[in-house]
Amino acid sequence: MKLIVAKSAGVCFGVKRAMDIAREAAKKYPKDLYTLGPLIHNPQAVEFLDQLGVKVKNRIEHIPRGTVIFRSHGVSLRDLMKAREKRLRIIDATCPIVKRAQHYAKYLHRHGYDLLIVGDAQHPEVEAIRSYIPEGVDVVEDVEASQRLGPWEKLGIIAQTTQSFSLFKEVVAVCLERAKELRVFNTICHATTIRQMEAVEIAKKVDCMIVIGGYNSGNTQRLAAICRDIQPHTYHIETSQELHPKWLAGREKIGLTAGASTPSWIIKEVEVKVRHLKS
Amino acid sequence: MKLIVAKSAGVCFGVKRAMDIAREAAKKYPKDLYTLGPLIHNPQAVEFLDQLGVKVKNRIEHIPRGTVIFRSHGVSLRDLMKAREKRLRIIDATCPIVKRAQHYAKYLHRHGYDLLIVGDAQHPEVEAIRSYIPEGVDVVEDVEASQRLGPWEKLGIIAQTTQSFSLFKEVVAVCLERAKELRVFNTICHATTIRQMEAVEIAKKVDCMIVIGGYNSGNTQRLAAICRDIQPHTYHIETSQELHPKWLAGREKIGLTAGASTPSWIIKEVEVKVRHLKS
16 A cells, blocks of 8 residues: 655644644633634644633624634634724734735725635635725635626736635636736735645545545635545545545555645544554 | 628728828828838738828838828837937827737836737737837747746736737736736727627638738738638638639638728628629
């Protein structure tokens, strides 16, 4: 059996940074410490933080006092204002790459562009970006949706930082049909692109692909979808416990990758279990 | 026999305007009247102007005195300066849509963008646009060429006004792979897009397609190439004299279109000849 583990698998810079910030905060402010929504999209990592005293509250209204950590996906304008109103201590763990996407969204709006975000409208990152723009924002998750929009005099396009680059490219091409001017900032996180490209390469070589990460993690879902397009025997799991021995039966080349919010200890556990099952 | 003549065939606004300007000039300045290069890319129309006293000179150095008409494709910075130096009377017949492309090229350069022009580097329109930008300009005529360029921090893209929109779109998508910011002005002439789209629709319906226009006309060449992709029995001719009876033998549905610089009398002659040959 050959096991290929993606070099790019696992926590990215922004997630690591958010985890470090939260751990640091837990030492400094052991009382009344909250994240607004899960800090990252990995239930196991969030559970680990909970044990350190970092509690998850899904609404700013549910945080009475103390310290709020804004998570890696960013915070909406409304929640930011509320947090200030309530005089909470704010610790901002927004990923700098997400911040950059927010910056370009505001920049484009300020310069008179209609804004199109290529991403998942329900994802907290996109919800946060969108909240800073009072009007004229569309969000599309597929090419078909973008075909129904426009025409525009001036259209600005950005992407959710963990979007698939090929979708981004297709949407840009389609929008050009109905825009006199198009201004595009490539806000896709480079680590995401690298991870997706490496996953594609591995999926081509193996007869079974395992993708590890939170079920609520958009980038992990996309990673699994990209792999499944190439290798139908692709399985998305959160932890090693979910690994089914029958998936691996008769498979001689197995590939392993993980989303941007998957801690290395979880990846290691899966790796060990695969080797054990195939030994 | 059914003959479908494209509604969009023949002279566009910019060509008509240039012809009107030249005719007007011939009345006003009957002596020493020149165009720098052919006014439009149609030898028959240029011959007609010659009879009115409008002479073609291919280099500014060959115009000793009098009046120079800048043609529909525009004039290079060098020739403009030379014409001023020589104190020639200047009549500018540059197509306003070409002027707009020049404007956006300068605008993008002034705002710190590298510039990419999707077009034919040898075409006078592209040569003229390029001449106003001191450095950092690339011209590509196919997707492959664009794949060899970049990376860019800030890339601006425009197109030769008569380019194929689908090529423009493909180049934009490819460049996005290596540009952090992309700013695109769709400088393709709307009449060109309409003409190309109508030609495609007609080519699908007929068993023989005739495209009329100057052999030196880039937009006519592209129109013929687009039709040939769909209907291999596509013939590019300049005048009705070139029409071969054997092309039409056994063909029951014939399509007709013409480039942006093809005078209506030439189209009419071809139409009459086709009807005659098939009667």
